[in-house]
Amino acid sequence: MQSIKDILNSFDCEFVEDYKKVWVKAKLNSKDDLLSVAKKLKENGLxxxxxxSPTDFLEDNIMEINYFFEDLDTKRNLWLKLDLPRESETCNIESLTPIFPSANWHEREAYSMFGVDFLNHPDLxxxxxxxDFTGKSPFRKDFDWEAHEKDNLTNVQTIVDAFKKEQAENEVDLDTDSSETILNWGPTHxxxxxxxxxxxCDGEDIIGIDPDIGYVWRALEHLITKKDFIGxxxxxxxxxxMDNINxxxxxxxxxxxxxxxxxxxxASWMRVLLGEVARVSSHFMGLGMFFNNMGLHTLxxxxxxxxxxxxxxxESYSGARIATASVEPGGVRYGLDMAMFNELQLAIEKFDSSIGEVEAIFVKNPTMKLxxxxxxxxSAQEIHEFGLSGIVARASGVKTDIRIDEPYAAYAELDLDYxxxxxxxAKDRFEMLFHELKQSVNIIKKAKKKIEENVASGEMNPTKDHMVKVxxxxxxxxxxxxxxxxxxxxLMHLVTQEKAKTPYRLKIRAPSFxxxxxxxxxxxxxxxxxxxxxxxxxYICQGDLDR
Amino acid sequence: MMQTITQAVVFPGLLYALIWAVGLFWFFRKFMATLHKRVGPKFNGIAGSYQTLFDFSKLLTKESITPDGVNPYLFSIMPPLALIIAMLPSAFIPWSDGFIVVGSDYGLLALVVLIGIEPFLLFLTGFGSNNKYSFLGGVRILTQSISMETSFFLAALSPGLLFGTMNLTSIVESSTWFSFLILLPGFILYFIALLGLLEQPPFNIPDAEQEIVYGFYTEYSGTNYFLLKIAEFAEFMAVFAGATTLFLGAYKGLLFDSYFFFFIKMILIAMFMMTLRAATPRITMAQMLRFSWKYMVPITLINLAWVLLAKSLFFMGA
Structure with missing residues (x-):
């Protein structure tokens, strides 16, 4: 941590301070320093x-950019801030993509949503x-959504025209004598x-892939700023x-x-419990999808x-099976009726009795391994460079798990292993899912036991303790x-203004991206x-890919 | 004349193929559902048995769309042609003692050729669809059928070699428990090649929905799709019936001989195929090619040598 601070102190910074246990928070005064700081940081292990994540401060006429650097090995992290002018002509900064390949799409997103121009970006x-948003910056605070929505028909026509134009032109550059072609894999595949x-592709062989995302773009980060903190x-x-609770x-x-x-x-134990239930339900889907994609639907x-x-x-806890809305600021939304644990017990028993045959038939499946x-x-190197996380990172042997690296809720009290x-x-990622599924069920068992014991001894009151007033x-x-x-x-980055009733800005960093x-x-x-x-x-989910 | 028409339209012709397709489709659904821990079709008829009928009649009455830019003749002639070709092998099969539509001395050859020609028709459906995915599916089906049919033919010929005849009725009549044991490796090879020919897992590469959107099926809808589906199930019947005739003694039963045993044997093969389907993911084109040419073809050749050896050891004296 100290070495990061030393690096930053050698540059012109407004402040360099510790933030939480594993973060350093700093603000650079000059955007010209960014490249050299980034190079030094990378040498240092970040x-x-x-x-x-840009934040648009309309009144101050500032576009503040936040960079979040991480070192997955030593768990040192840096939150670096930087002010840019808001005017679109001067709102530009050097791109970090040549140094950090993981910045690629994140900078493209900042460019699309906030109109921040990244100089020397390879593919901006x-x-x-x-x-229909081309040339507009929808997440800027002065963007007029109502005016944009008024021309709905024109907008739709623009999208259709652009698609037709692309279909007409995308094979123009290809050699007509070759067997090369462009396939649209999706969005209705x-x-x-x-x-x-x-x-x-050239016949069956793939030459390159260019993902086109945004088909379920709901502008969640903008939508949130229109609601109160609970809504x-x-x-x-x-x-x-699939995993809504975490x-x-x-x-x-x-x-x-x-x-x-x-x-x-x-409340923190309930967060662990509910979160792991959601993780189990998500991993079940992920395991099944993996085999679905090889044409086998049984799993x-x-x-x-x-x-x-x-x-x-x-459902018995929140009334909903999928979108539960059960965790809110201050704790968890509902009190717990201890009888609800009977259903959880049934689920655990069902899991224990059926997981063995899944392992025998599918995890050890020879054709799947083939x-x-x-x-x-x-490789582990690529995990670091491209900022991958979760099961994808752990399948390559990188020990990263936020539950252990920066424990939240009651995870600190659980004795978790990477x-x-x-x-x-691909096989390792599949096996990761399977092993984590078993780990999650174990956590559920522990959390359930813990809550039951504490309720029995009177330390926890399941009907009153669930919420603290916010x-x-x-x-x-x-x-x-x-x-x-x-x-x-x-990673969520929340910004509020004075006497705020709504979030001013919420950046959601989602892994599928x-x-x-x-x-x-x-x-x-x-x-x-x-x-x-x-x-x-x-293990991609289009929901968090587009947000 | 009357007899020929009855045979073409009722048994073992169109009506039989239709009833078989509907019945097998329903059976596949129910059987698969059990393996999946599901219920399957439930509400219409006994154990959802009308559901398939409704599905097929829905497909029949739906509009059959011919996409822009395809050759409409090629596009629309292929499904009926595929169905007819798929039904033809039935004529050469001895369905029960003494019942055979075309009793030919070259029945085995006719059976193998008619089964082997089907994938080429499906290739043409993909070729005529003017769709990249369909075309890829067509190319895949061609590649797969060329690789798999070699071993299919060689495996199918082993009974003919053993009994010294290509007459299917004589093959059935000469088959015994002992000859079944000799032909067992041939039967296993025939079954594996059959999976490749029928595009069943792990060889369901040509109509892989997750990769190339059902391949040659992509552009088909309504009646044409219905015809292709019926053709697929008629093809199932032809290949199962071929296996039963060549290796399992066709209609020969435990106490009496009847079509009943023929049917039971076909259903057993179908059930085995479905169980494999429920537990085996798809392999890739390259893996299929390697498997076929590196292992299947040499092993089928060895099998032929084994059959010849067995023949000279056990059958020459007789």
Whole structure:
């Protein structure tokens, strides 16, 4: 940590300070220093750039850029801030992509949403937003959404025209005598989900892939600024339906930090419990999708069978099976009726009785190994460079898990171990999912036991302890929070203004964004058969890809 | 004349193929559902048995769309042609004792050729669809059929070699428990090649929905899709019936001989195929090619040598 501070102190900084346990927070005065600072930081071991998050301060006429650097090995992190002028002509900065490849899409996103120009970026095109926003910066505070929405028909026509133009032109450059072609893999493809990969291929061999994302763009980060602090949870949880609870936990933690509220032990244990239930339900889907993508639906069906029992518990607790809205700033939304644990017990028993045959038939499946053992290999070096997280990082042997690195809720009291695989292939990522599934169920068992014991001894009151009051108006401030989401690290950067009733800005750093960036790298030189396999093994959810 | 029409339209012709397709489709669904821990079709008819009927009649009445830019003749002639070719092998099969539509001395050859020609028709459907995915599917089906049919033919010929005849009725009549044991390796090879020919897992590469959007099926809808589906199930029947005739003694039963045993044997093969389908993911084109040319073809050749050896050891004296 000290070495990071030393580096920063050698430059012109407004402040350099410690933030939480594993962060250094600093602000650079001059944007000219950025490149040299970044180079030094990389030499120092901060090899991953987690995300780039601009905040638009309309009144101060400032575009503040936040860089989040991480070192996955030594768990040192840096939050670097920088002020830029707001005017679109001068709102530019050197791109960090040549030094940190993981910055690539994040800078493109900042460019698309805020109109920040990144100089020397290798591929600065619009991303996520649809063609009717071309030339506009929808997340700037002075963007007139109502005026934009008024021309709905024209907007739709623009999108259609752009698509037709692309289809007419995308093969013009190809050699007419060759067998090269451009395939649209998605957005209405049986295995793609709402994403489109422009696959440049020669027969069955892939030459390159250019993902086109944004088909489920809901502008969540903007939507949240239109809601109050509690109402925002329903937007946050729609990051991805498969694991909705951990994303709410991240948001709630950021609000609590600004409001300076400490939640009760019962609430933090409930967050662990609910979060792991959500993780289990997500991993079940991920395991099933992996085999679905190889044309085998049995595992997905079996998993659905068990997953229903876990959703039963969520339903009895919150009234909803998928979008539970059950974690809010101050704790968890509902008190707990101890009878609800009976359903959780049923789910655990169902899991224990059925997981053995899943392992025997699918995890040890020889045909699966034949397919997946050599493809989609990511080295530990690439994990660092491209800022990958979650099961993808751990499958390559990188020990990163926010639950252990920066414990939140009650994870500090749990004795967790990193689960890792060595080779980083598609098969390893599949096995990671399986092993983490078992780990999550173990955590559920421990958390359940802990709550039951404490309730029995009277230390926790399940009907009253679930919530601490959080004021409706928050002071000016900002906070970041990280959670280990089912797909990897989610980082939220929350900014509030004086006497705020709504968030001013919430940046959600979602793991699938980085993972999708890897598709081109992983699929070059492979065949068409490997697209669904590798795509499925990266555990991508289009919800958090587009936000 | 009347008899020929009955045979063409009722048994073992169109109506039989239709009933078989509907029945097998329903059975596949129910059987697969059990393996998946699901219920399967449930509400219409006994155990959801009408559901498939409704699905097929829905497909029949749906508009059959011919996309822009395709050759409409090639696009629309292929599905009926595929169905007819897929139904033809039935004529050469001895369905029960003494019942055979075309009793030919070259029945085995006719069976193998008619089964082997089907993938080329499906290739043409993909070729005529003017769709990149369909075309890729067509190319895949061609590659796969060329590789798999070699071993399929060689495996199918082993009974003919053993009994010294290509007449299917004589093959069935000469088959015994002992000859079944001799032909067992041939049967296993035939079954593996059959999976490749019928595009069943792990060889469902040509119509891989996750990779190339069902390949040659992509552009087909309505009646044409219905015809292709029926053709697929008629093809199932032809290949199962071929396996039963060549290796399992066709209609020969435990106490009495009847079509009933023929049917049971076909369903057993179908069930085995479905169980494999429920537990095996798809392999890639390259892996299939390697498997076929590196292992399957040499092993089928060795199998032929084994059959010849067995013949000279056990059958020459008789």
């Amino acid at each position: 090899r991953s750039l987690s995300t780039v 095109r619009d991303i996520i937003k649809s063609e 049986p295995a793609s989900g709402p994403i489109r990969l422009r696959v440049h 925002a949870i329903v937007s946050v949880e729609r990051l991805c339906f 994303s709410m936990t991240a948001y709630a933690m950021a609000v609590e930090e600004i409001a300076d509220v400490k939640i009760t032990p019962f 997905a069906m079996w998993n659905m069978d068990t997953r229903e029992f876990f959703l039963d518990f969520l 397919r997946a053992v050599d493809v989609g290999v990511l 689960i890792i695989q060595k080779d980083g292939s 004021p409706k108006k928050l002071p000016k401030g900002e906070a970041i929070s990280r959670v280990e989401w089912a797909r990897g690290e989610v 980085n993972h999708t960036m890897m598709l081109d790298h992983l699929l070059q030189g492979q065949t068409l058969s490997d697209i669904p396999l590798i795509f499925g093994s990266l």
